[in-house]
Amino acid sequence: MGVWSDLVADVSFIDRNLSFAIPAKHCRGRAVRLGPALDDILTAHRYPPQIRAVLAEAVCLTAMLGALLKHEDAQLTMQAQTEAGVISLLACDYKDGGLRGYVQFDAERLVQQPVEPSLMALFGKGYLAITFDLPAPQGRNQGIVPLEGASLTEAVQNYFVQSEQLPTLVRVAVDDSGENITAGGLLVQHLPEGEEGRERLHVRMDHPEWEHVEIMAGSVEPSELTDKNLPMADLLWRLFSESDEVRVLSGKPCVKACRCTDDHIRDVIARFPKEDKEHMVGDDGTISIDCAFCSKKFSITAASLNN
Incomplete structure (x- = not known):
């Protein structure tokens, strides 16, 4: 058993997407840990802690989803459409490693909420729209799912199950307890019947291969996702060490990239x-x-x- 990687020991693992594959289990994934780039996005506004945390989660999710794109000129947009919630607008997007995000909210209503408000309290009866803008001839592809569950992360996981019909596990953690905020995320998907790019046949949520990987990936602790001293490649190997091989590739650096010139x-x-x-x-x-x-x-x- 072993891990195959193109990562160099002294490469910073902060603000960089990693892609990985577990060939024996027909699984692929993305992992990211954000630090300074996330801080740059959040400090553009003086967000209160609850809003800061939900935007950090959203930006981390956007980074992982965006890393699934194969073309540099493709764009991923994630937007919450809300009704009767504290948040009236949440929008994030990713393009070629560039990230940005914004939240519009009712400050007076927010102070009436507990320290850790529920997803329903923040967004009301909301929907999450995930849009992939791809080069021609593919064009635009959008999926919309209800904002249900305990977090935005659960809503994104539901998107893949409902819209893509693709067995997917998503985990995100945010640590805002120190001097600077950190967010880490893990996304794992099952691609039965072959590698990425082939037609997905006989997709089963209860496939034995997927059940095993889902259990291993689901064991990740929030503190592991945000631990700056734990390289993401090491974390991936720790989670999937029972597999014959884990292939880890360094992806694009993640940076704050607003396009308002x-x-x-x-x-x-x-x-x-x-x-x-x-x-x-x-x-x-x-x-x-x-x-x-x-x-x-x-x-x-x-x-x-x-x-």
Whole structure:
């Protein structure tokens, strides 16, 4: 038994996705531990602890789901559609290792909640939309599932079971007790009848191979996912050491990557009809835009737009 890896001992395992496979069990997975990149995303706003924790979980989930994409120009978006909850909007996306996330919430309603509010209290009767924007000819693929269970992580796991009909286990842990926040996640999937890319035949949630891997993966402790001194590759080997081989590959680094540049803002505004653009212009002759993701403010002069 052994672990095959392309990782170098001195490579930082923080803010990097790892992909792994257990060939004998026809399973693949993604693992991630976020630190500084996550902190950069969260510090753009002064989120209270409860909101900070749920956004950290969402960003970690987005990083793992995004790592499933094969094309650099593909994008993964995860958005919560809510009704009568504390949170009115949660949006995260991933593109080529770049992450961003944002939460809009009712501060007055939040203070009425316990220290650890339930998923229902935070989102009300909500739905989770997961969108894969892929290059042509594949295009866009979206799945929507109810926000049910104890956490966002459970809702994402339900997405794979309901929308993809793919046996999947997802675990995420967040540690905000120290000077800096850390989040770690593990995603494992069963691909019976061959490796990734082949048609999935006879998918069974009770497949003997999957039951064994699910038990091993489910034994992971939250503290293991967030332990900065425990390399993720070592954790994977610890969990799946009973397998003949665990293949671990280093993935893309994860960074905060908001795409709100002056040029991007101009491009977006340029798509509006001339009449709408005229209404956007303030008394000072500029259009003011605030980026919800990173809190930057942009002032675009009307003269700089192509009318």
